[in-house]
Each structure stands twice: as C-alpha cells, then as structure tokens.
Amino acid sequence: MNENVTAPLRARAEIDLGALKANVRSLRAHAPGAAFMAVVKADAYGHGMIPVARAAKEAGADWIGTATAEEALELRAAGLPGRIMCWLWVPGGPWREGIEADLDMSVSGMWALREVTAAARELGRTARIQLKADTGLGRNGCLPTDWPELVREALAAQAAGHVTVTGLWSHFACADEPGHPSIAAQLTAFREMTGYAEGEGVTPEVRHIANSPGTLTLPETHFDLVRPGIAMYGISPSPELGPPADHGLRPVMTLKANLALVKHAPGGLGVSYGHHYVTPGATTLGLVPLGYADGIPRHASGTGPLLIGGKRRTVAGRVAMDQFVVDLGGDEPAAGDEAVLFGPGDAGEPTAEDWAVAAGTIAYEIVTRIGSRVPRVYVDGEGTGRPEMRPRIP
Numbered sequence: 001m002n003e004n005v006t007a008p009l010r011a012r013a014e015i016d017l018g019a020l021k022a023n024v025r026s027l028r029a030h031a032p033g034a035a036f037m038a039v040v041k042a043d044a045y046g047h048g049m050i051p052v053a054r055a056a057k058e059a060g061a062d063w064i065g066t067a068t069a070e071e072a073l074e075l076r077a078a079g080l081p082g083r084i085m086c087w088l089w090v091p092g093g094p095w096r097e098g099i100e101a102d103l104d105m106s107v108s109g110m111w112a113l114r115e116v117t118a119a120a121r122e123l124g125r126t127a128r129i130q131l132k133a134d135t136g137l138g139r140n141g142c143l144p145t146d147w148p149e150l151v152r153e154a155l156a157a158q159a160a161g162h163v164t165v166t167g168l169w170s171h172f173a174c175a176d177e178p179g180h181p182s183i184a185a186q187l188t189a190f191r192e193m194t195g196y197a198e199g200e201g202v203t204p205e206v207r208h209i210a211n212s213p214g215t216l217t218l219p220e221t222h223f224d225l226v227r228p229g230i231a232m233y234g235i236s237p238s239p240e241l242g243p244p245a246d247h248g249l250r251p252v253m254t255l256k257a258n259l260a261l262v263k264h265a266p267g268g269l270g271v272s273y274g275h276h277y278v279t280p281g282a283t284t285l286g287l288v289p290l291g292y293a294d295g296i297p298r299h300a301s302g303t304g305p306l307l308i309g310g311k312r313r314t315v316a317g318r319v320a321m322d323q324f325v326v327d328l329g330g331d332e333p334a335a336g337d338e339a340v341l342f343g344p345g346d347a348g349e350p351t352a353e354d355w356a357v358a359a360g361t362i363a364y365e366i367v368t369r370i371g372s373r374v375p376r377v378y379v380d381g382e383g384t385g386r387p388e389m390r391p392r393i394p
C-alpha cells in the first residue's frame with residue numbers, strides 16, 4: 001500500500017499523536033516526582049507501537065515498557081534510544097539478544113535468573129535485570145516466600161559482574177477499584193519486599209508499582225517511576241474512576257468506516273446471520289465494512305453504537321467477520337459516507353468505553369483488538385483542537 005495514503009477508503013483508526021503527547025504530559029503532572037514509563041505493549045494497545053513510543057518520548061517519557069522481548073527488540077531495531085524494559089519472559093529467552101540490545105529485563109524466578117546470568121557470562125557482558133515481586137496480584141512475579149533466595153542469588157550474580165539489579169517492581173490487582181483492601185495490602189508487601197532487598201544490599205535505580213489507576217488516583221504508589229498504559233491512550237481505567245476528561249485525558253483513537261452500501265428495505269426483512277434483527281417496517285439499511293476480523297466484538301451484535309450523519313445508530317443483528325448492518329430508519333446517507341464507531345465523543349460519536357459496555361468487556365480490549373487489516377492513520381491535533389492529517393508514519 002502507498003505509505004502516503006492518509007485516508008484509506010474502507011476503514012481506518014485515526015491516531016491523534018497530539019492527544020497522546022498531551023496525555024503523557026498530563027500523567028507526568030499527576031506524578032511529578034516520579035520517572036515515567038510509557039507502556040506500549042500489544043502494539044501500543046492497538047495504536048501502533050513505534051509511532052506511539054516515539055511520540056511518548058517526545059512528550060517526555062523516560063522509559064518504554066513492553067510485555068514481550070520481541071516487542072522491545074522491535075523498538076530497538078527501529079532505532080528507539082534509551083531505557084526499554086520488558087517483563088514477559090519464557091524459558092529460552094531471548095536473553096542474549098536482550099543483553100545485546102541493552103534491555104532492562106524482568107526476572108520473576110530462579111529459572112530466569114539462571115538463564116540471564118548464563119547468557120551474560122557467555123557474552124562477557126552485564127545484563128540489566130529488575131526483580132519482580134508478586135505482592136498480591138497472584139500472576140507473574142516472585143512470592144514473598146521465594147524472595148530471599150532470588151535476592152541472594154541476584155546479589156551473587158551481581159557481585160560476579162553478570163547482572164546489575166536496576167529495579168524492584170510489582171503490579172496491582174485492583175488499583176482501579178477505589179478503596180479495595182488489596183491496594184493497601186499490596187503496598188505493605190511491596191514496602192516489605194523492596195525494604196528486604198535493599199537491606200540485603202540491592203541498590204535499585206527504580207522501584208515501581210503504579211499502573212494507570214495508581215498514577216491517576218493513588219500518589220502513595222508512585223515511588224520512583226509510574227508505568228501507565230491505558231490512560232496514556234486517553235481511556236479511563238474503569239467506569240468507577242470517571243471519564244477520561246476528569247483526569248485531563250483525551251482519547252487517542254477514532255475508528256471510522258465508510259458505508260459500503262445503503263439500500264431501501266421492506267418491513268419484516270431478516271438482517272444478517274441468524275436473522276436476530278428483523279426490520280420493524282420499511283426502512284433503509286447501511287452496510288458497515290468492518291467485522292470481527294477487524295476486532296469489532298461479535299458480542300456487540302445488536303448493541304454496538306455508532307454515529308452516521310450526525311445520528312446515533314446501533315448494530316442491527318449479528319456482527320459478521322467483515323461487515324455489519326445498521327438500520328438507518330429511512331435516512332438516506334450515500335454509500336461512502338462516514339460511520340464513526342468511536343472516538344473522543346466531541347461530535348456525539350460513541351467512545352471506546354461505550355463499546356465496552358455494549359460488548360460486556362473493558363475498553364482496553366476494544367482498542368487493543370482492532371485488527372491489523374485496519375490501517376492506522378496518524379494525525380496530530382495538538383494545539384488546534386482539531387486533528388490535522390499527516391502522512392502515515394511508517
């Protein structure tokens with residue numbers, strides 16, 4: 001495809017890098033004493049990892065965070081400088097490549113420490129590692145019972161010159177549920193586990209536990225670095241925390257499609273697979289050329305909202321693999337007219353949070369699952385209030 005195509009005809013996800021940069025600055029202001037790690041895993045929650053990482057750094061992000069080593073290595077290969085941390089490792093590495101690319105690599109258990117140490121020894125280099133504590137998420141990380149052994153062996157590997165422990169860190173289970181008792185319990189465990197490691201001689205550059213809700217609402221979780229993901233994309237971590245604008249955030253992704261067909265239909269017409277929608281009377285139907293292959297949740301069949309011709313519409317019948325139908329109630333937009341599935345909401349369009357409610361999921365999943373068949377078009381609405389189209393950033 002021509003890299004300069006700015007408005008692909010079928011559908012597109014417009015990514016407002018101006019909004020992203022403003023969100024980074026706003027989040028930094030929430031945690032003024034802490035360094036900032038921009039979390040860009042999963043293709044930057046569907047927004048495009050490399051352009052987002054570059055924009056986040058432009059706006060002052062000190063670190064970039066990914067889940068997998070492959071993501072972190074891709075960022076390095078694209079020329080991204082500075083600190084990049086990744087945290088989801090499996091036996092086999094790729095530790096060697098991680099050391100050569102100067103990544104900060106999370107270690108959650110003894111098998112990982114042994115593998116990264118062996119790779120560093122073979123290369124004759126020092127690996128940067130961060131020890132992850134399971135303070136109560138019950139997912140990745142080292143439980144308190146196994147922590148003394150991990151700390152002892154990490155210090156031994158450090159003394160031998162194979163690793164440097166650059167960080168001590170953890171992750172919350174329920175920071176998006178204000179007042180949840182696990183928040184205080186995890187903070188206590190984090191203080192105890194980091195305190196133990198420091199007492200044994202670890203001197204971390206950074207201690208960190210705050211995700212988006214921690215960054216936005218729990219200053220006592222900020223420590224040396226905050227690690228937000230979803231809030232950087234202008235999405236509220238949960239309905240309980242209020243809309244993004246309450247936190248000075250603006251949604252970054254707007255998902256649009258052009259109608260593939262508009263037709264007059266009689267009453268009683270079964271619409272889409274299974275005929276779960278039947279036209280209540282003579283009407284007009286619009287065909288939206290996006291489906292579950294593009295990440296439109298099939299669970300939003302009959303419920304997903306969108307804006308067409310200034311009016312809210314709802315998915316009629318089932319979302320299919322490549323397309324779905326809306327009942328236009330007799331209105332006659334032209335084929336090719338724009339349908340906005342979600343965006344910031346300024347023009348009356350739904351938000352990703354609205355789609356999450358419609359599909360019984362979270363807004364994280366709505367944006368992250370937008371498929372690779374939907375081109376990302378990068379715009380920069382910074383300062384103008386309105387996005388300005390720019391060529392695609394490769």
Ligand SMILES: Cc1ncc(COP(=O)(O)O)c(C=O)c1O
Pocket residue numbers: 039087171210211212213227228229230231237
């Ligand atoms: C380890 C880790 N840190 C930070 C984040 C960012 O979380 P959020 O998107 O809720 O800010 C995630 C995302 O799930 C994560 O897995």
